[in-house]
Amino acid sequence: MKKMSFAKKSVLSLVLGVVFGLIFVYVRENSSKEIWTTLTNLLFVDITQEGQEKSLGLFYLVGQLFLKSLQFIIVPLIFTSIVKAIEHIHDTSLLNKIAKKTFGNLFILLSIALVIGTVVGLTGYSMNLFHFEAPKGLDNVSEVKANGNPLTVLLDLVQPNLVATFTNNGAILSVVLLALIVGIGLQSFKEKTLLSKLNDEINMLAIKYLNFVILKLSPFAIFALITRTFASYGLNYLGSAMVYMLLTIVTLFFFVLVVFSLILKFVIKVNPRIYFKKMYKVALFAFSTSSSVATLPLNLETTTDELGMNKDIASFIVPLATTLNMTGTAIMQIIATYFIAKSGGYSIGFSEIVLIIALTLIGSLSTPAAPGAGAILLYTIISGLGFVNPSAMAAYTLILAINRPVEMLVTAVNVLDDSISGLWIAKDLDMLDETIYENEQIHFETKN
16 A cells, blocks of 8 residues: 555545445345444444444544544635735736636536536426335434525625634635635735734645645545445435436536536637546545545645646635535535425426526535535525425435435535636636646656
């Protein structure tokens, strides 16, 4: 393992996780309840649940410790990256152009995702592909706290105090807003201030910390996370929702391989093959951790060192896009909503279609880039639509039970979206070094 590159370690960990996960699925389906309960308590159980005080949950521990070690540094990384980037962009007119293009590209990409998700979801709904009968044991909805009115995202932009801003990973948008304010303020000083130097040092420390966690610990965590994902859900859950899963997965692959490729080829005018060759390790890491923010350092390093994006541009756009660009999330949420609507026997008309799109758009922008956030967003959407009868709630619970693999793929799409946005803007502003981009050498193929 020590002589292997990071990318190869990640692939090996993923493959081994799938293999061992399938082995545990087989054991689950072909062993007694007592044996499986013992294995679950030893390896996979969530030890924070009530009644699990004596369980070990070794794979759960490894995975959660890794994710928490990444989440630990999320807020300072995003804040310092955006402040540092704004400080380095001394031309105010250039900063305005970057901001306008960032939000413009976000709207374009998210609109494409919403249209594709609506077409696929409505097709599945209209053709009666979403057939579901609630299995035993899925009668009650898992406890989820909804965000209520999606417009509360506007209120959440401003926290009551600085401490609240820096201590809540779910309030990333308020961190972004504060970083924009501080960065613009520091930019007005002629000389570098003590606060600027402190910000740079914290940013450097955060990157070094994350590089260590990602390069040294992630292969073991990826193996634990993937194995537990497969082992946690039996085959009996998959049958009823297989069409939903397949439609969502195919749509996400279409969005990446067709839409992204067309944008790269004809809009950004670079070689899509080189992009996917260099970005596959980033997508793989995002898939494994199911967290866009956890993937941010690797995404930043790849887009600058291997894709040739200007570092100042990348340091501003990629962290901002990480918190706002949720195209994969939007596609999944829309298809899931149509699945739940069909399962609950609800009719879908023009007004419902518009409301689904609006709720998904607002909700996607306010969703934290962290594992599990999709469950809250989906509940917000279906409750806003009134899809809350027992059958619809059973379908929602089923999605929560089997959606982990889909959410992992969603995260990979979101992360690729972040780099696409950065490349698009860098090319428009002539801040993309195409010599570096065209060089097919992959930095992370060096031995770590």
